[in-house]
Amino acid sequence: MRPSKATGTSGGGVRPTRGAVALTTGLLIVFLLYSLAPTWFLLVSATKNQTDLYSTFGLWFSSNHLGDNFQAIWDYHDGVFLRWIGNSVLYSTLGAAGSTFISLAAGYGIAKFEFRGRGALFAVIVGASLLPSTLLAFPLYLVFADIGLTNTIWSVLIPYFINPFGVYLGKVYADSSVPTELMEAARIDGAGELRIFFSVALRLMRTGGVTIFMLDFIGIWNNFFLPLFMLNGERTFPVTLGLFSWVQQAQTSRDMNTLVLTGSLLSIIPLAILMFALQKYWRSGILMGSLK
8 A cells, every 4th residue: 555645744744725824924914013003103203293293194204303302301390200210110120029039939839838728829829810900909009098108119019029920920930940859859968948949949940030020020110000099299100100190281281292102112111121131031931831
């Protein structure tokens, strides 16, 4: 009997038809354009003055006023925009660092230690990760108002430290990257549990920790409702809340849309830098979590 001719690839898979390839490519191009359109709009709008913003095509350039818009940003209210950027960097860095450490420690404990109610605790954590953060903003404000911490850095940092989804990821990374045999060997050598965690587990979970840190940093940077409830002084605003205050001023007094659009473009630059700087870590970290 003559063997049938292979119709697929060398690995035995089925070769996709031209129509399927064209359809997939077309959908990817549409998704790419949809994803890049807001950034392109910000880039184009940041180069226009107030007149060109309303009188020219929104997705293409006219005369270049980018330098003038930058100067207007720096000069407005004695450079308050730079203060907002600094606040966002502070809140995001400290909040993400604290959340990452707590998430890795809690995830490691749930993954590697047997205790009564572990399954129920993990189920509660998974359920809590499904709650939208906006739903918790007002109850958190009531709690912090009772203890007198509103309009302080702690009113935004403490809620950021507790991240149920980060704890879930910490457990996933602990399960996949910290061998139980290695922990047993460390115990035989006389290492205590804290030393095992800090000297062994944290190093093995470094890639997962970077991924959690990056996700937390981006989430905190873009968070709007928690600072809106907790902070009431312009000098303490993060950049998201500061830009919103400019939008409110545009509705009541002068038109500040040019400043808002230019500030929005500037506000995504730190996130882009973070993504490129940590890409070799978060790619492998996300892949590890997906395989688990």
